[in-house]
Amino acid sequence: MELSPSAHVDTFCRDRLPPFDLWPQLHFDLPELRYPERLNCAAALLDDAVARWGADRPCLLTPTDSWTYGDLLRRANQVARVLTEDFAVRPGNRVLLRGPNNPWLVAAWFGVMKAGCVAVTTMPLLRAVELAQLCEISLPAVAVCDHRYLEELQVADAPDMRIVAYGGGAPDDLAARCAAKEATFQNVDTAADDVALIGFTSGTTGRPKATLHFHRDVLANADTFSRHVLKPRPDDVFTGTPPLAFTFGLGGLVVFPLHAGAASLLLEQATPDQLADHVADHGVTVLFTAPTAYRAIMAAGKADRLAKLRRCASAGEALPAQVWEDFRTATGLRIIDGIGATEMLHVFISAADDDIRPGSTGRPVPGYRARVVDEAGEPVPDGEPGLLAVTGPTGCRYLDDPRQETYVKEGWNITGDTYVRDADGYFWYVARSDDMIVSSGYNIAGPEVEKALVVHPHVEDCAVVGVPDERRGMIVKAYVVLKPGLTGGVTTVKELQDHVKRTIAPYKYPRAIEFVADLPRTSNGKLQRAELRSRAVGAAG
Structure with a gap:
């Protein structure tokens, strides 16, 4: 395997790619996945969109503002100039991005791409110690950085990193600097396999894992899941809750809509009923x-506000069949479930429309292959649980991390999920592999118990x-x-236990x-079971 000549002057990322023999298999079966050797994803998503659709087309919306494609292109070009002219960044330098979902964060991301740098988008609520660790890596x-989130970044231990704020109106903030720049920029001629972004995995214990993704990877998820399953239209308006620091959010709120010429409503924060x-508005x-939000929208009596939707996508955690059925009854809409991973960048198993089987995650997205294997990497028979293994046009490449050997085995990405494949090729989620509870010799999947509990009328949310x-x-704990107005006690405990006994083994x-x-969740709604496990162990001690 050989990489194309890099445009990166700073070769930090390319130097820290795993050895080729530890890479996953990559295949580009679909014609749309055969990208040219030289490719800048910002040019493909933004410059080309303006050329095709025109500068006046609505692009980024907020509850109070609206940017056209031309507005975004102009500001992204100016950000690229600020980075290269005011801060002397060179292709391959990493640029950390910190802020809630808003147009300036998107403009900064595209400016980084245009300058040939590497975006490191971080969660806005991370504290200084967490930011210092990501910066160290x-x-x-x-x-x-959004001016409202400067404090933790300023005290993080990253002495060689300079900071420019946006949104506060300071005379030297990003907007002021951009206003003084020309609105054109010559995009850096990056290779398709130059690193475009570093994504940090969520829920990792110990040292965070940094995943390296190329310019072609950014487009590959749009040309697989979005193109073939989601099937967006140019007149669509996207929105959602995942932060852009999560690749689920980057794809669903930026890459997929722009790839289709659509618009995206960016929300800095929204409860399910506000969402x-x-x-509607x-x-x-x-x-x-996430599934939690769909359930909460129904509980809040707001299902009727979703009347204009034609597509609903869910990821981050398994979508219970009961939630899917209840949502279909309440709205007439069929939620598109899917499983993705930061290591793979986005969704690789899913189903839509008549292909959906409630409770199943779906089948491999066109462009991907999947199977269920045992600990030795050998396929298990349909109907038997095993480890989910995936290959496609994207795959795991950790930045200088020995855990690469654990995630990639014999060329397959081993996602850490336990699945069952049925005879028709549908994949059914069992549990995260580390969510399997072995009690008195029995293997019990925590999410299965959760699915049983959550349908009880007293239960608002649960985790096992x-x-x-x-x-x-x-x-099993x-x-x-509980639903509002209810209190827990011995009687309720017994009632819930009996309900589970009646519902599953x-x-x-x-x-x-x-x-x-409440339950600990990440900003994209993903349940943090590791925190609950630590809490449970502490209580037991």
């Missing part, structure tokens, strides 16, 4: 969010983890959020139940 030269109101037609137990090795019932006000 990625060594950014510059940080572009439903924004959908702004004519949103494509929604990206394994807790060490001297007698059984582990026991459930953290339960009796040995899977939660022997311990703790009632809580």
